[in-house]
Amino acid sequence: MSIIFAFVKLFDNQDHAKAFANGNLFMNTIRSFKEYKDESGELRGDKYEGIVALYQPSQLSNIQLGDITIPASDLATPIVMHGNHLLDHNIFCIYSLNSRGHDSVSSETIFDFKRTLDLHDSCFGLGEYCVVIHNVTEFISRCTTPLCQDSCRLN
Template sequence: MSVPNIWYLIKFFTEERYADQFMAGELYLNTLDYFRQVESADSDGRADLTEGIAMWWQPHDLVMKINFPGMGEVEITKNDLAGPVSMSFHHHNNLHLFCVYAIHTTGFEVIDGQLSLSPEQVDELQAQLQIDERCMQFGKFAVITPAVPFLAQLKTALAGEHHRAQAKLVEYYNEETFHGEIPLKEIPFRKQKRFSYQKEFRLCVFPRTSEEADNASPITINIGDISHICAKVESSQLPELIQLKTEPEPPLRTN
């Protein structure tokens, strides 16, 4: 399988002052449990009741037996279930997450930092670069930053503050067909396919102490000013800014 190439990261903001804070290097991280329980009046796609799922079982492949004191054993089969059964671990609730949209490509050769493709691949590349209109609901303002320098600055800041963290693209599973357990280390980075349009890159920061593990409050990590590598735009401008430009091959020369 080809390794994805991440080119740019986009962070959406409801207010311009939050975008400015981000460009000043302040990253605001909410907890995983926040995204599970947040109520979104405009259904902008941030809320996810299935966030942090560890096990997802389809009804047709599940039989559960539960013992209740004084009642004996109760068996639950597909006839008793209206949909899939899920389980999650409590200790994931207070993991802190920083989520951004990732412009990335898969399946194309990269030479000297540039994509190399045939004319037949142009439509596929354009489809991979396209930003779904639903993402514009995340906020009026967007900050675009090249991935490599941003992640390098982030890595330095995390090490300086002795944070234990992991960052990578989210993988999406088909909630209608998937049946089984998600590997423990992958749980914060798996979401259901209905969210795949968000193309999310996620930073997960783990608690350093038991006190932090019990703290359900958001945290802020300062990575230093990044305004020199960022561009702030209105979200509505993104489709016209993220356009594919190809350079035709020079014509053959004949003597």
């Protein structure tokens, strides 16, 4: 089991970072992450968000679209189906600095353990403003209270 030492949230807008540090949570829809065009890599956008089914061509015989039949042998990639009922839900994303499976630390594993606590280089593409949450237990507790679930405000 991993131990979470801190949460890190990166922002490309200073006002958003300040709002978050003041207790305001902003949650995008899953659809926004699916449709986000990420110019710097795969930091925010994920075209595979909200998938309800994925069919390999080998799993299909034919696809029928109205009067058109497409043989599975003509398919070059899997057929991916997204669900609107999932895409319209809101989600909150945050980076976790955690032990990543290190149940114990020894002189032989200390350097590897320290590397697990490093923020991955790709995360710096998310923005130049950073908020670190040291009291993870309190943050989670505030996020799971009914008041927060209704208003998404932490203080």
